[in-house]
Amino acid sequence: MSRLNIAESAPEMYKAFLQAEQAIQEGPLPATVRELVKIRGSQLNGCLFCVDMHVHEALRLGETQDRIYQLSAWRESELYTDAERAALAYTEAVTKQPDGVSDEVWDAVSAAFKPEEAAYLVAQVAQINLWNRIAAPMRTRPPKRG
Numbered sequence: 001m002s003r004l005n006i007a008e009s010a011p012e013m014y015k016a017f018l019q020a021e022q023a024i025q026e027g028p029l030p031a032t033v034r035e036l037v038k039i040r041g042s043q044l045n046g047c048l049f050c051v052d053m054h055v056h057e058a059l060r061l062g063e064t065q066d067r068i069y070q071l072s073a074w075r076e077s078e079l080y081t082d083a084e085r086a087a088l089a090y091t092e093a094v095t096k097q098p099d100g101v102s103d104e105v106w107d108a109v110s111a112a113f114k115p116e117e118a119a120y121l122v123a124q125v126a127q128i129n130l131w132n133r134i135a136a137p138m139r140t141r142p143p144k145r146g
Contacts, residue, residue, distance in 0.1 A: 002140045027120035037091045038128045044095045045132035052142035083112035
């Protein structure tokens with residue numbers, strides 16, 4: 001059981017978080033990139049609930065199991081596009097140290113994404129870190145699926 005149900009305890013704040021998530025989802029960033037970023041950020045943050053949720057969502061959207069299996073070692077994998085690699089490198093840099101995004105990492109993002117897409121990538125990485133920092137410390141658990 002979770003320590004605190006944020007949705008119940010602070011419904012207006014939670015609603016605002018959901019609205020931001022919806023706006024990002026409706027943006028120009030490809031769904032595959034969004035889900036890979038969410039999974040990788042959640043892996044780095046140790047957020048079991050979010051890893052579970054976004055792996056299931058990625059599979060529902062058509063992501064392959066092999067790409068999910070190889071995500072934690074994406075640099076060694078040949079299964080990811082240049083754009084996905086740029087997004088994953090950015091995700092790792094921001095998640096590990098927010099001011100640690102090197103020019104090289106940002107240049108790869110700029111080369112792979114149009115400015116509007118890059119803006120949504122920035123928002124998506126910030127948003128998954130927000131969700132992870134709610135769910136992990138509150139010890140939110142995924143549903144048991146058997």
